[in-house]
Amino acid sequence: MRTIAIVEDDPYISNMLAELLAANGYATLRAxxxxxxxxxxxxxxxxxxxxxxxxxxxxxxxxxxRIAGSCPVIILSARADVQGKVKxxxxxxxxxxxxxxxxxxxxxxxGVHLRRGAGExxxxxxxxxxxxxxxxxxxxxxxxxxxxxxxFAILRAFLENPRRVFSRSALLDYIGGFVxxxxxxxxxxxxxxxxxxxxEASPKNYIQTVWGIGFRLDPAILAEGKGG
Numbered sequence: 001m002r003t004i005a006i007v008e009d010d011p012y013i014s015n016m017l018a019e020l021l022a023a024n025g026y027a028t029l030r031a032x033x034x035x036x037x038x039x040x041x042x043x044x045x046x047x048x049x050x051x052x053x054x055x056x057x058x059x060x061x062x063x064x065x066r067i068a069g070s071c072p073v074i075i076l077s078a079r080a081d082v083q084g085k086v087k088x089x090x091x092x093x094x095x096x097x098x099x100x101x102x103x104x105x106x107x108x109x110x111g112v113h114l115r116r117g118a119g120e121x122x123x124x125x126x127x128x129x130x131x132x133x134x135x136x137x138x139x140x141x142x143x144x145x146x147x148x149x150x151x152f153a154i155l156r157a158f159l160e161n162p163r164r165v166f167s168r169s170a171l172l173d174y175i176g177g178f179v180x181x182x183x184x185x186x187x188x189x190x191x192x193x194x195x196x197x198x199x200e201a202s203p204k205n206y207i208q209t210v211w212g213i214g215f216r217l218d219p220a221i222l223a224e225g226k227g228g
Contacts, residue, residue, distance in 0.1 A: 001153045001175065002114055003027040005046040007037040007063065008076070009055050013099075017050065020103055026110075027153065027175050034058025041067055045160055047114060053077040053088070061091070068092025072113040076101065124159050127221035128202060131159060140201035150175065151194045154187075158207065158217045167214040191215055 004026050008014040018028045029044055031037035034055045041049070051073050053060035064073060072094045077084075085096045094113050097106055124131040130139040136152060138145045147155065153175040157166065166174065168187040191207060198206045208218040 001025065001027050001149070001156065002047040003029060003044075003174075004110065005029040005031065005037070005040060005044070005049045007031045007034075007049060007055065007060070008052045009033060010052075013052075020107070024107055029174070032056075034060065034063045037063050038066060041070070043161070043164070046071060048072045048074065048110060050074050050076050050110075051093075053079060053084075061088070064088065064091050064093060074106075074109060074113065076106075124156070126159050126162060127206065127217070128204065129155070129159065129198075129206070131156060140198055143201040145197050145201050147194065147197065148190075150190050151197070154190055154194055158215075162217045162221070163219075165210050165213050165216040171214065 002025075004021055006014055006017050006021075006028055008017065008030075009032050014030055014032070018030065021028050029040060029046055031040045035058050037049075037051070037055075038058070048071060049067065051060050051063060053075060054077065055063070060075070060077070064075070067073065069092055073092065075085075075088045075093045075096045076099065077096070078099045079085075080098045088096055095109050097109060123133070128141045131152075132138070138147055138152065138155065154171065157171060157174045171187055195207050198204075204221065205218050206221060208216055210216055
């Protein structure tokens, strides 16, 4: 599952984008200002960023200058002047969409840029787990593990954020629309199933419960280093 960061200060547009992306199988992250976006992108690694230019505090142009090259950035702005578009594209944005926008067109553009970068994305490897984003295969110590789409998304969340403790609500938000019933209570069921499948392939304890808070990747796994 691909993750898209939405950097937009208008709550209506941000919520609409989050709902649209979740309905089409994307996980979402959100920031409401330029400085918040930079903090978010320091700890998360989205596959694509949708960036508004007119943000409170640090402008979208400044954010683009800081993050260009780290992942594809699509500008989503009410500014329609050609010079502004050219400036953003020359600064590193992969596309420029003006508001108001057509949902289907935006989704198509997102799909194009994600496909362009798909071949460059290496498998994620940590603690003996190898996750291939192109084939959606997972191997644990060389053993193939069959995961559901939701289990794959949860495992990806832990591997991409190996030191983060996820509450149930935070994990549900991170994986977007991939928990079928959309309830926090379902997260525990998916975690339990994921643990069982990982333990069948390896004796390691990969997912740790932090009582009263949530779940995280077991710190012992991190000590093994990437490639485990």
